[in-house]
Amino acid sequence: MTTTKENQKSNSTMGKKLNIIICGGGLGGLACAIGLKRKGHTVTILEGSHTLSEVGAGIQMPPNCVRILEGYGIADKFKDAITIPKNIVLRRYSNGKPLSTTPLDPLMSDSYGFPYWLIHRADYQRILWETAVELGIKYQIDSRVDYVDDDTNTVYLVTGEAYHADVIVGADGIRSRVRDTAVITEEVILPIASPQCAYRATVPREVMLSDPKIAHLMTDVNANNWIGYRRHIMAYPMKNGEMYNLVMAHPGQAPIGTWNMPGNVDELKEHYKSFDPVIRQVLTHVTHCLEWVLADLPPLPRWVSPKGRVVLIGDAAHAMLPFLSQGAAQAVEDGCTLAEELDSVNSLDDLPEALRKFERKRKRRAEIVQLGGRKNQHIWHLPDGEEQEERDRLMKEKDSENPDQWSDVKFQRWLFGWNAFDSTF
């Protein structure tokens, strides 16, 4: 996993040093701040909530993301928090029979130079936050952005406080205020709520290991995904094997962007009553769960404000359905490419062109990944019948396109092999 060249490149501090405000200190905002700070810019994060979020489920860190953390010299900080799965296995919902296997370890490192990790969102956020603080990035909580004035490069908080910057980055998630007040003001961009929600639950390691019907799920470390009509259960060991993590998609509705609504465990079990007895046995140990709606954004007309000093990244620009597990990775890629582009800025007049170049490098990729997520949603959730049988057949064929976007060789190479330090499309 050596990236000496990338380290040198990302450490270069060629251009003008900028004063940058990032609105939103989630995974995207934090990773972006680290990339920018390493270039010598002054970075302040304005985060709306009162504390660092502990909410959320497991998140996957694919090789295109690990490459960036390695390039930043911080990959080692993750080693106690991650799990390295051997494979992603798509399974038939009713009996657990493998339909398609995507090998991960060691294939990802061998093929793309970097591994595939699993982590809890809260650990991911904490490690990035600790790194940001160590680097001298100012992380200001209780700082909810009300609007951004593109004419004066000023961020206004709901308290009325104002902050001026050379560049303003909107990393404030799917319901972005930066997007709606400074970047796209001629129309209202409404997030698209899918007709599906996800439950999140965990089962402690000792409970899993003490039940002989399911103990193997902790010792044979894979990301397993039982797929069926309008439902799936993605499950894997997490927190260095301390717990088994379950994310379960099902038909339902909930408010967009709310991550901590309690779900009903009886309803959860009812949703998966026709699933494989092995995963249903895991569900017998679930005592509480959270529920949120799956939503994404339509492709936006632009990511950069008309005056060219405000730019969107992450979910604010391209929130995606989680069926390719790339939401956070794409946000991390955005921050990395943004830092590279701003490195070529020698005066404030260069900023609009640098930000538009960033947009050209990132927008199409992120939109293709969004589309890949929607394709997987369709493919995984087919009802039993001819189309599902054809899908299962194609997933087994080595030489044809794999309907599962993770396993399709061409798409996977493009997705996981991407170098955001040096990206051209």
Ligand SMILES: Cc1cc2nc3c(=O)[nH]c(=O)nc-3n(C[C@H](O)[C@H](O)[C@H](O)COP(=O)(O)OP(=O)(O)OC[C@H]3O[C@@H](n4cnc5c(N)ncnc54)[C@H](O)[C@@H]3O)c2cc1C
């Ligand atoms: C609490 C939480 C839990 C999540 N859990 C999951 C999960 O379990 N599974 C999953 O796949 N994805 C989850 N996500 C989404 C996932 O983390 C993102 O898709 C991905 O990491 C992209 O990150 P982002 O930084 O662009 O957006 P986000 O992660 O949404 O981060 C946006 C940040 O901006 C802050 N913010 C929002 N509005 C304002 C404002 N007006 N002013 C200042 N700050 C503002 C938010 O508090 C948040 O910290 C979660 C997001 C959050 C915020």
